[in-house]
Amino acid sequence: MNNGFCKDLNIRNMSEKELELRLNEIISGIKKPDFNSAKEMQERLDGKIKPTRSLGVLEDIAVQLAGIQRTAYPEIKGKAVLLMAGDHGVVKEGVSAAPQEITAQLFNSYLSGGGGINVLTNHAGADLVCTDLGISRPISPPELMANRIKNGTDNIAEGPAMTREEALRSLLTGAMVASNAIESGKNILATGEVGIGNTTPSAALITVFTGCSVEEATGSGTGLKNDALKHKHEVIKKAIKINNPNPDDPIDVLSKIGGLEIAAMAGAILEAAKQKVPTILDGIISSAAALVAAKLNPFSIEYMISSHSSEEKGELIALKHIGIEPRLFLNMRLGEGTGAALMFPMVEAALKIADEMATFETSGVSTGDF
Ligand SMILES: O=C(O)c1ccc[n+]([C@@H]2O[C@H](COP(=O)([O-])O)[C@@H](O)[C@H]2O)c1
Ligand SMILES: Cc1cc2nc[nH]c2cc1C
Numbered sequence: 001m002n003n004g005f006c007k008d009l010n011i012r013n014m015s016e017k018e019l020e021l022r023l024n025e026i027i028s029g030i031k032k033p034d035f036n037s038a039k040e041m042q043e044r045l046d047g048k049i050k051p052t053r054s055l056g057v058l059e060d061i062a063v064q065l066a067g068i069q070r071t072a073y074p075e076i077k078g079k080a081v082l083l084m085a086g087d088h089g090v091v092k093e094g095v096s097a098a099p100q101e102i103t104a105q106l107f108n109s110y111l112s113g114g115g116g117i118n119v120l121t122n123h124a125g126a127d128l129v130c131t132d133l134g135i136s137r138p139i140s141p142p143e144l145m146a147n148r149i150k151n152g153t154d155n156i157a158e159g160p161a162m163t164r165e166e167a168l169r170s171l172l173t174g175a176m177v178a179s180n181a182i183e184s185g186k187n188i189l190a191t192g193e194v195g196i197g198n199t200t201p202s203a204a205l206i207t208v209f210t211g212c213s214v215e216e217a218t219g220s221g222t223g224l225k226n227d228a229l230k231h232k233h234e235v236i237k238k239a240i241k242i243n244n245p246n247p248d249d250p251i252d253v254l255s256k257i258g259g260l261e262i263a264a265m266a267g268a269i270l271e272a273a274k275q276k277v278p279t280i281l282d283g284i285i286s287s288a289a290a291l292v293a294a295k296l297n298p299f300s301i302e303y304m305i306s307s308h309s310s311e312e313k314g315e316l317i318a319l320k321h322i323g324i325e326p327r328l329f330l331n332m333r334l335g336e337g338t339g340a341a342l343m344f345p346m347v348e349a350a351l352k353i354a355d356e357m358a359t360f361e362t363s364g365v366s367t368g369d370f
Pocket of ligand 1: 095096097098193194195196197198199200220221222223224282283284285286310311312315332334335336
């Protein structure tokens, strides 16, 4: 375990204009993956003793990694889940089955190693980096709050979640966390989060960015039922109506109806893509962040690897809109990055196939029309 307070890139002291410029540098630094390396990887895989494309998604992942790392011989050197935490003013409206104080309590549990995400990152041999972007109450020691932008978002049913400047600061803080992880040797990242209420802004973002209905994007989160779920729909509709975000300006949408931890995950995805590092997505909140990243630069999509299909149905709509499919069907809806962590071994397996499986040429197995 690790925590996300890290090398200060002076994000705190930057003006809105400087933040916007810095974000634009990241966005414009994202290049398309290398087609030739991807093609060469597919040729390597086609030489293995198997019917063509019979390893399905494993082949897709190996090919994707080759394009991203710009070599037909990609390697995984270090893995980390970047867990971003933030609270949500909209919980006042009764949109979550859980009370707000749980966010801080869960964050402490991850720091002491007891969360589901601790178990699954340990299982995968990955690091966990926890960053407080906006928990609503103090956490200890105080250094852990060094990256906090504010004590939770404002209530989106009454006005914007945050200012544009706060959204930019959150995005760049996420980018900084990703950059530090990469500098410390990680070359595959995953997004994770905690934040009571965060399925509400996620559903709002998915509604606005994809054009689906609020009902389609919204699920029961931590466990809302019947009338409470209908009330959540009404709150999200109200939030979209009163904030009237401009879908052509992703930062406007993010700042008005998003979340601090959602912004940080989007920033991490973009920075990783700029540095030619893939990011594994988790559930609905990660997918909402991925939509923000995709709207800011569609090339970033090629650096995203999906993991599980969350029980929170808006995730599928977000992923479909981006053009990627979930790979694991486990009926999960915990968040934290737990589904993403389970994808690390799959990615490693894909590269092992490329490196260790015998070829028709060397094994004595005859080739044929298969
Ligand atoms: O990842 C998911 O798809 C997911 C689905 C439902 C709930 N969650 C987690 O539950 C919290 C949000 O649920 P809620 O009902 O408070 O909006 C937050 O801490 C998420 O990590 C996560
Ligand atoms: C309520 C609750 C919400 C969560 N979100 C992520 N992990 C969680 C664990 C609990 C217990």
